[in-house]
Structures are given as C-alpha cells and as structure tokens.
Amino acid sequence: MFGIEVHHRGAQTVIAVGGELDLATAPAFRQATTNAVADGARHVVVDLSGCDHIDSIGVGLLLGVLKRARTVGGTLVVVCPDPRLRRVLDLTDLSRIVTVSERLDEALASPPPDAVPGGAPAGRD
Amino acid sequence: VGGVIELEIPARPEYLSLARLVVASAASVEPTFRDERIEDLRVIVSEATTNAIEAHTALDGDERILIRCNLDDDRIEVWIEDQGAGFSPGGLPDLPDMDDPARLDIEGGFGLPLMSVLADEAEIRSSDTGTAVKLVVYQKRST
Numbered sequence: 001m002f003g004i005e006v007h008h009r010g011a012q013t014v015i016a017v018g019g020e021l022d023l024a025t026a027p028a029f030r031q032a033t034t035n036a037v038a039d040g041a042r043h044v045v046v047d048l049s050g051c052d053h054i055d056s057i058g059v060g061l062l063l064g065v066l067k068r069a070r071t072v073g074g075t076l077v078v079v080c081p082d083p084r085l086r087r088v089l090d091l092t093d094l095s096r097i098v099t100v101s102e103r104l105d106e107a108l109a110s111p112p113p114d115a116v117p118g119g120a121p122a123g124r125d
Numbered sequence: 126v127g128g129v130i131e132l133e134i135p136a137r138p139e140y141l142s143l144a145r146l147v148v149a150s151a152a153s154v155e156p157t158f159r160d161e162r163i164e165d166l167r168v169i170v171s172e173a174t175t176n177a178i179e180a181h182t183a184l185d186g187d188e189r190i191l192i193r194c195n196l197d198d199d200r201i202e203v204w205i206e207d208q209g210a211g212f213s214p215g216g217l218p219d220l221p222d223m224d225d226p227a228r229l230d231i232e233g234g235f236g237l238p239l240m241s242v243l244a245d246e247a248e249i250r251s252s253d254t255g256t257a258v259k260l261v262v263y264q265k266r267s268t
Contacts, residue, residue, distance in 0.1 A: 023175045024138035053145070055171040056239050060232030067229035084164050091242050092235045093223040 003050075004032045009108050013041035015065075018050035021058035029058075033065045042074030045107050054085045059092045066098055075099075077107045128154075130194040134174075136181035136207065144174045144192055151194050152201050157264055165243040166201060166262045172236040173205040173258040180209025180256060199264045200245075204257060211251035 002019030013036055021029060036044065044065055048054065066076040077099045080086045086102075089095045101107040130151045134140040149167045152158050170192070177190045188208050195202040214237065221228040240247050246261035 020142055022138075022141055022171060023178060024141050026138075053142075053167070053171070055168055055175065056233075056235035057175060059235045063229055064232050070229070084161075088168060088239070091239060097223050 002028065004028060006032060006036055008041075009045075010111065011114075012043045012045050012108060012111055014045045014047055014104070014108075016047040016050060020053035021048070021051055021061065022053060022055055023057050026057050026061055029061050030064065033061070034068065037065075037068045037072060037074075042069065042072050043077075043112050044069045044074060045077045045079060045104070047079040047104050047107075048085060049079055049081055049104060051080075051085065052082070054088050056088075056092065059088065059094050062089075062094060062098065075112045077101055079104045079107050127198070128196045130196070132192045133189050134192070136178050136184075136188045136190050136209070138178055140190075141171060141174055141178065144190075145171050148192065148194055148203060151196060152262075155196055155198070155201070157198070158201070159264075162262055162264065162266070165266075166203070166260075169240045169243045169247075169260050169262070170203055170205070172240045173203075173260060176236060176258070177205055177207035177209065177256065180207050180211075183210060184208075201262050203260045203262075205260070206255060206257045208255040211253055211256050213251065214249045 002025045005016045007014050015033060015036060017029065019025065046062060046065060062078060069076045078089065079101050080089060081102050086100060089100055130147070132144065132147050134144055145167050148170045149163050152163045152166050174190065174192065181188045191206045193204045220231060220234045240260065244260045245263045246259070248259040250257045
C-alpha cells in the first residue's frame with residue numbers, strides 16, 4: 001500500500017515512501033514533496049526503505065525534488081537499502097548527481113554543512 | 126515447458142502494478158530464472174506499460190492495453206500493445222547530460238534507455254494507430 005510520511009530531523013526533512021513509486025503514485029509523491037519545500041524544507045531526505053518498486057517515473061520525480069531543493073539552496077539525499085532499487089538509480093545515472101545512502105541513520109548523521117550550527121552559510125554546495 | 130499468458134488491462138495508471146505482478150509471477154513459474162532477471166523483467170514491463178498508458182491519456186475512450194508473455198525454457202518474450210498515438214523512437218530529442226543543470230528541468234527521458242539496458246532484446250513498432258513493444262529477457266544476462 002502506497003504511503004508517504006513527512007517528518008523533521010533537525011534541519012533535515014525526511015520524506016518516507018512506502019509501497020511502489022510509479023505512474024500511479026507519482027501525483028501524491030509530487031504533491032507531498034512540493035508541499036514540503038513550500039513549507040520550508042531545504043535539506044530533503046527521501047527515504048525509500050519502505051519502497052519496493054521504482055522505475056523511470058520515480059527517477060524523474062526524484063530529479064524534480066532535487067531541482068526544488070536546489071532552488072531554495074538545499075540538498076537531496078536518497079536513502080535506498082534495496083539493491084534492486086539502487087540498480088535503477090545507478091543505471092539512470094541519478095546516483096551520479098544525488099547522494100544515495102543505504103541507511104537512514106547514515107544520511108541523518110551526515111547533514112549538509114549549513115544544516116549544523118557553525119556550518120557554511122546557505123546556498124553553498 | 127512453455128506457455129502463453131495474456132493480460133488485458135484498462136489504459137489507466139492504477140493497473141500498472143497489476144501488469145508488473147502478473148508478468149513477474151509468470152516468470153517465477155520457470156524455476157531456472159534467477160530473481161535478478163525477474164526484477165529486470167518487472168522494471169522493463171513497467172516502463173513499456175507506463176508508456177502505453179501515457180499514450181492513451183489524450184484519448185477519452187475506454188482503451189485497453191494487451192500484454193502477452195511467451196514463456197520458454199531460456200527466455201521470456203513480452204509484447205505490450207496499445208492503441209494510442211504512436212511515436213518515432215529515433216525522433217526523440219537529445220537530452221542534456223545528467224551533470225548539466227538543464228537536465229533538472231526535464232523529469233522524463235529515463236524509460237527507453239532503462240529498457241534498452243535491462244532487456245536483452247527490445248523492439249518498438251509504432252504507427253498512428255498504436256505501438257507494439259517486444260521485450261526479451263534471457264535466463265542469463267547477455268551483458
């Protein structure tokens with residue numbers, strides 16, 4: 001069953017996806033991620049730990065999240081423990097431009113420099 | 126061993142999951158196919174069926190998509206046929222490289238390359254009255 005949960009961990013916003021990310025579920029995902037950035041999220045973590053399918057539609061959606069995050073000086077990290085799904089991210093070269101982590105705790109343990117006290121100012125890569 | 130399985134679905138996104146499930150389950154019947162090959166099949170069927178559903182979005186009828194699996198000892202051949210407006214696979218525009226910021230403006234363009242990488246054979250026959258995609262996956266990856 002598809003589902004999305006949004007929660008905050010410090011300066012990072014975690015968007016957890018459950019179920020299948022495809023053409024049928026794309027509108028809900030796009031709406032949730034657009035809303036999250038409009039509500040102030042900058043450093044977005046899309047957690048695919050509960051996701052059991054992704055295809056080119058999902059890859060395009062993640063590209064859209066990256067664009068929206070960068071527009072506000074933010075970042076995107078994708079958490080993807082499933083090697084089947086990571087293969088899709090690799091074959092489409094998404095993993096060349098997006099940080100892909102195998103574990104959520106790893107992603108949250110390495111926040112962007114400007115998301116920690118005393119870090120770099122916003123807007124820098 | 127061998128057989129033919131046919132599935133006809135309405136050209137609507139909510140049936141995409143069913144198409145993946147049926148084809149992957151059919152492939153699982155053949156015990157010599159490894160899980161990684163079945164996963165390849167699941168993704169490429171999703172890509173082709175997604176394209177078929179999207180080809181119907183401009184139409185207002187209750188069109189159907191036909192999915193046919195020919196199961197064999199060492200290969201699975203899948204045909205996906207729609208009645209939507211066709212396209213020219215060779216006429217698609219070149220996309221910016223992933224490192225180019227302009228690529229972020231285009232969410233599409235990943236499906237056909239993914240199909241060509243994951244399928245051992247991929248063939249697209251498209252006309253004004255529909256598109257037929259043939260995808261073949263062998264027991265072992267050819268690359």
